[in-house]
Amino acid sequence: MSNDWIDVRHSAKYQIETIQAHFEGHAYDAHWHDSYLVGLTRQGTQQFHCRRHKITSQPGDIFLLEPGEIHDGDAPTAGGFTYQTFYLSPAWLDSQMRQLFHDTPSSYQLSFAKTLNNDRPLARQIANAFQSVHFGELTMVQQSALDNLLASLAVHSHWRARVDNARLPLASAHRAREVIHSQFNEDLSLQDLANAVQTDRFSLTRAFKKAFGIAPHAYLIQLRLAQARIRLAHGERPAQVAAELGFADQSHLGRWFRRAYRLSPAQYRQICTNLPD
Missing domain, CATH: 1.10.10.60 (Homeodomain-like)
Structure with a gap:
């Protein structure tokens, strides 16, 4: 009997989807999204392929994926893994981050330096913002939590020129x-x-x-x-x-x-x- 579960919420206000899920064994096939993914492994070991590397994410680890990046998902150890993820609209994230990075040319697009990291302050901001948005806290609470998340995320982001x-x-x-x-x-x-x-x-x-x-x-x-x-x-x-x-x-x-x-x-x-x- 499978113990897998998935809980998805959709926020039209912020153009954000939030997902928390638990998988044991094979989680999902290789695919990509047209959103930025900002996620946190909460329990167990999550393993996936991205950027031609096999990546292993442990509890507290953060995974950051750009639109179009192909990835899959597996639980290589007993008990599976649990994670929480934001799916952020590129248009929304671009507009928000440009308020933190002033004078960035419009021809540049947001990019993540690494797919996996263990920045504990960022992990706390992901967890706090996820709690606020996924469970529908007061609007001001959600906005404050998202602003704190974006500020922490900026440390791991950079702008790269769009290539011809x-x-x-x-x-x-x-x-x-x-x-x-x-x-x-x-x-x-x-x-x-x-x-x-x-x-x-x-x-x-x-x-x-x-x-x-x-x-x-x-x-x-x-x-x-x-x-x-x-x-x-x-x-x-x-x-x-x-x-x-x-x-x-x-x-x-x-x-x-x-x-x-x-x-x-x-x-x-x-x-x-x-x-x-």
């Missing part, structure tokens, strides 16, 4: 990603994608895996799942979302959604909107 994809060593992979983003709800073939960036599909697959860690088809599925989260959070029905994003049917969307997020599309929609499916 055409000048990157794996330019064909980056151009292919742009094509995927522009046509993510269409039935693109690998050959279509290779033709669009003027290469062959074998070279493209190798370059794409080297640039982003997964094959083009896997990236397309993750992008569709990220779009599904947005649409479900706005109240669209799973069947409608599946049809408009190119999934074969609602059950096809559901299988992929549960593998990545451990929730069904209907459960996620209800958490975000309080609407029954």
